[in-house]
Amino acid sequence: MTSLPAYPSAKRLGLVIDLDVCVGCHACAVSCKEWNTGGYGNALSDQDPYGPDVSGAWLNRIHTFEVVPDGGQVVGEASDARIVHFPKSCLHCEDAPCVTVCPTGASHKRAEDGIVLVDEDKCIGCGLCAWACPYGAREMDVAAGVMKKCTLCIDRIYNETIAEVDRVPSCVRTCPANARHFGDFGDPASAVSTMVAERGGIDLMPEQGTRPVNKYLPPRPRRPLADSAPKAAAVDVSGVTGFFAWLDGVLERI
Amino acid sequence: MHPALSVIVFTTVSGLGYGLAAVLGLGALDAAAWPTRVAHVLALAAISTGLLSSTLHLGNPQRAWRAFSQWRSSWLSREGVLAVATFLPLTASAWMSVIEGRYLPLWGLLGTAGSVATVFSTAMIYTSLRSVQAWHTPLTVAGYLSFAAAGGLLLATVAAYAAGSDMAPRLALAGIVALAAAWAFKGAWWRRQRRMAPISTPESATGLGAIGRVRLHERPHANENYLTREMGFKVARKHADKLERLALASGGVAPVLLLAAATFAGGGLAIALALLAVPFHAIGVLAERWLFFATARHAVMNYYGR
Numbered sequence: 001m002t003s004l005p006a007y008p009s010a011k012r013l014g015l016v017i018d019l020d021v022c023v024g025c026h027a028c029a030v031s032c033k034e035w036n037t038g039g040y041g042n043a044l045s046d047q048d049p050y051g052p053d054v055s056g057a058w059l060n061r062i063h064t065f066e067v068v069p070d071g072g073q074v075v076g077e078a079s080d081a082r083i084v085h086f087p088k089s090c091l092h093c094e095d096a097p098c099v100t101v102c103p104t105g106a107s108h109k110r111a112e113d114g115i116v117l118v119d120e121d122k123c124i125g126c127g128l129c130a131w132a133c134p135y136g137a138r139e140m141d142v143a144a145g146v147m148k149k150c151t152l153c154i155d156r157i158y159n160e161t162i163a164e165v166d167r168v169p170s171c172v173r174t175c176p177a178n179a180r181h182f183g184d185f186g187d188p189a190s191a192v193s194t195m196v197a198e199r200g201g202i203d204l205m206p207e208q209g210t211r212p213v214n215k216y217l218p219p220r221p222r223r224p225l226a227d228s229a230p231k232a233a234a235v236d237v238s239g240v241t242g243f244f245a246w247l248d249g250v251l252e253r254i
Numbered sequence: 255m256h257p258a259l260s261v262i263v264f265t266t267v268s269g270l271g272y273g274l275a276a277v278l279g280l281g282a283l284d285a286a287a288w289p290t291r292v293a294h295v296l297a298l299a300a301i302s303t304g305l306l307s308s309t310l311h312l313g314n315p316q317r318a319w320r321a322f323s324q325w326r327s328s329w330l331s332r333e334g335v336l337a338v339a340t341f342l343p344l345t346a347s348a349w350m351s352v353i354e355g356r357y358l359p360l361w362g363l364l365g366t367a368g369s370v371a372t373v374f375s376t377a378m379i380y381t382s383l384r385s386v387q388a389w390h391t392p393l394t395v396a397g398y399l400s401f402a403a404a405g406g407l408l409l410a411t412v413a414a415y416a417a418g419s420d421m422a423p424r425l426a427l428a429g430i431v432a433l434a435a436a437w438a439f440k441g442a443w444w445r446r447q448r449r450m451a452p453i454s455t456p457e458s459a460t461g462l463g464a465i466g467r468v469r470l471h472e473r474p475h476a477n478e479n480y481l482t483r484e485m486g487f488k489v490a491r492k493h494a495d496k497l498e499r500l501a502l503a504s505g506g507v508a509p510v511l512l513l514a515a516a517t518f519a520g521g522g523l524a525i526a527l528a529l530l531a532v533p534f535h536a537i538g539v540l541a542e543r544w545l546f547f548a549t550a551r552h553a554v555m556n557y558y559g560r
Contacts, residue, residue: 003327019462029474054477061474063557065456069466083471086460088557097384103321103331122320125313128330130484131255134385134454136554139480145313202461205454208384208553216461 004099005111012114012185013152014092014213015172016192016201020220021179024064024085028171028180032060032089032150035170039155041120045143057139059150060089060171084219087180089171090137090150091204091212092116098129098138098149107147114186114213115154120146134208157182185213255386256487257547260310265376266539268304269398271297272369273406275344278351279366282425283410286355287417293409294348301344305337329382333375340368373402380546387453388550393443400436401539407432408509408535412528415516426513426528433513433535437506440542444498447549459556470559486560490548497545505538 036059037044046056063086072080092109096116099107106122107129109115118129118138123146130138130147138149153169156162166173168182183192192215195201201215237248275297277283283290309315322338324331343364350356377398380389407429414422456470457463478486490497509531516527551560 026474055475055479057480058474061479063470063474064472065460065462066469066471067462067465067467068469072466082465084460084462086557088474100327101330101379101382103324103328103334104317105320105324122317123314124317124321126321126330127311127313127484128379130480131552132383132385134553135459136481136485136557140313140484142313142480147313204461205458205553205556207453207458218461218464 004094004096004109005114009111009114010186011112012092012094012213013157013183014114014185014192014215015089015152015169016181016183016195016215016217017087018179018181018195018199018217019084019086020217021177022062022085022087023177023179024062024083025176026062027174027176028087029058029060029062031170031174033058035153035156036148036151039153040151041118041148042141042144042146044148045141047142057141057148059137059139059148060087061136062087082219082222087171088135088137089214090116090152091135091210091214092150092152094211094213095209097132097134097208097210101128101132103128115152116149117151117154118147118149120144123147134205134210135212152182185215255547255550255552256484257490257544258311260307262540262543262547264304264308265398266304266536266543267300267307268376269373269402269539270405270409270536271300271304272340272373273402273404274409275301275340275347275406276366276369276403277406277410277425279343279347279362279364279369281357281359281362282421283414284417284419285351285357287413287419289413289416291352291355293413294351296409298341298344298348301337301341329375329378333372333379336368336372336375340365340372343368369402370399373398384453385553386550387450387553388443388447389546391443391446393439393446396439397436397443400432400439401542404429404432404436404509405535405539408513408528408531411513411516412525412532415525415528422524423517426517430510430513433506433510437502440502452551454553454556456556456559459553470557473558481554482558482560485552485554486558487548488551488560490545491551494545494549497541501538501541501545503538504534505536505542508534508538 033044044057048054065084065086066081067084068074068081074081092114096109099109104122104124106119108117125145127140138147141148157167172180172182181192183190185193196215199217201217203212274293278293309318321331321334325335343361346361347365350358377395381394384390407425411422411425411429414425456468460468462468512527512531516524519527
């Protein structure tokens with residue numbers, strides 16, 4: 001059924017991504033690809049994998065942005081610009097437009113935990129869900145002809161055959177900087193809910209009306225570059241006359 | 255958005271087919287005349303061709319039957335259900351005309367209603383996507399419906415002149431009105447697209463707008479991917495102005511002049527003039543449909559700096 005479950009559901013599983021901490025190493029994207037090519041559904045295929053035009057389906061991609069404050073300068077090392085690494089995967093939206101447009105019922109949002117999934121045996125590969133998603137969270141697997149997306153590692157988080165510490169999405173388990181956190185946003189006392197409350201977690205493109213579950217923690221404020229520059233104490237030379245006044249003038253000029 | 259040939263052909267050809275079927279369903283033409291019989295077959299052929307071509311871009315077309323199941327939420331599913339349901343009255347009307355030379359108002363009007371509803375659903379597939387702001391307007395629906403009506407009236411005019419019917423000049427006049435309405439809606443659609451402020455920006459897409467201006471510094475990958483191929487098409491925006499004028503000239507001005515000339519000419523010359531208007535109109539609509547997809551910007555491109 002591609003109608004959305006009544007919300008807010010009691011349990012809303014998702015990720016918190018800390019943009020202050022992410023170092024842009026792409027390890028989460030690689031471990032995601034590795035786990036999910038052998039996990040839920042069809043393998044994540046690549047086309048021309050060893051050739052010049054390699055491309056394939058990824059469920060997680062890392063963009064890097066430059067942010068320049070108003071009036072800030074972008075000049076070499078003295079720049080006010082800052083670099084923000086930005087991992088992007090499915091946000092498991094509460095008003096997921098990718099779910100309601102699906103004509104076959106393959107795309108669905110689970111009422112029990114809010115995970116948005118594709119039943120690949122029902123998917124006809126029309127691609128409309130990828131058009132409906134403003135975030136680019138869905139990519140067609142060209143080999144299998146079905147739509148792929150983040151499953152929040154549904155085959156890890158409920159998997160009692162692996163150690164408890166591993167029962168989190170692969171990207172979260174891998175992140176060497178601890179920039180990714182997994183938890184239940186339906187529980188106001190959970191670690192992810194607390195983090196979002198303390199750091200002012202934000203929704204991406206709230207104007208699209210999708211009500212994403214995943215939240216991003218904005219980078220912490222940075223001091224302007226000028227504040228860090230060493231300040232030479234001004235020396236008062238008024239009243240100096242003769243040779244030293246001449247010397248002061250010469251030294252000023254050179 | 256990537257202008258997939260299968261989808262452009264589907265919307266253009268099935269639009270013409272449903273337009274013609276809707277006009278035939280109103281019973282304006284003599285059901286027993288041979289041009290009317292040809293028109294019935296032509297309408298069904300155009301609709302079938304369009305629907306078949308729309309399955310060409312599917313990854314797993316053998317499961318296409320599943321698309322009839324989610325009509326409660328999905329406009330694509332509704333379109334599929336309505337398209338199949340509308341075949342019933344359209345085939346019945348075509349049978350009555352081609353085989354028995356009769357017009358049955360009930361089946362005819364049901365066919366007209368079904369045709370309008372199917373084109374409406376096609377338009378709603380695009381209109382309902384907030385992620386593509388240019389499409390997210392009632393003008394999209396108005397455009398699809400009026401282009402289908404204009405194409406249908408144009409083809410019906412050819413059939414009426416060929417049958418020597420008194421209705422021909424009136425159908426030609428209706429066609430001129432529909433053409434004017436369609437291109438007026440399209441003009442408004444283009445103006446809106448050009449003037450609208452984007453609702454989503456790199457700042458809102460990253461949530462970093464509170465810090466400052468956001469610019470893509472490094473892409474996630476060196477090559478194109480599914481998203482940039484499917485939604486990062488921007489060649490068209492460069493030549494949009496020229497193509498818009500060409501589309502209007504071929505699809506709007508030329509058919510209006512030819513139809514007007516046909517009403518004055520009458521007889522065999524009128525058939526030729528009205529017939530000549532058809533390819534002009536079809537080429538104009540194909541160009542318009544190509545622009546509809548190719549110039550539309552998807553919200554995800556805020557992450558790709560396009």
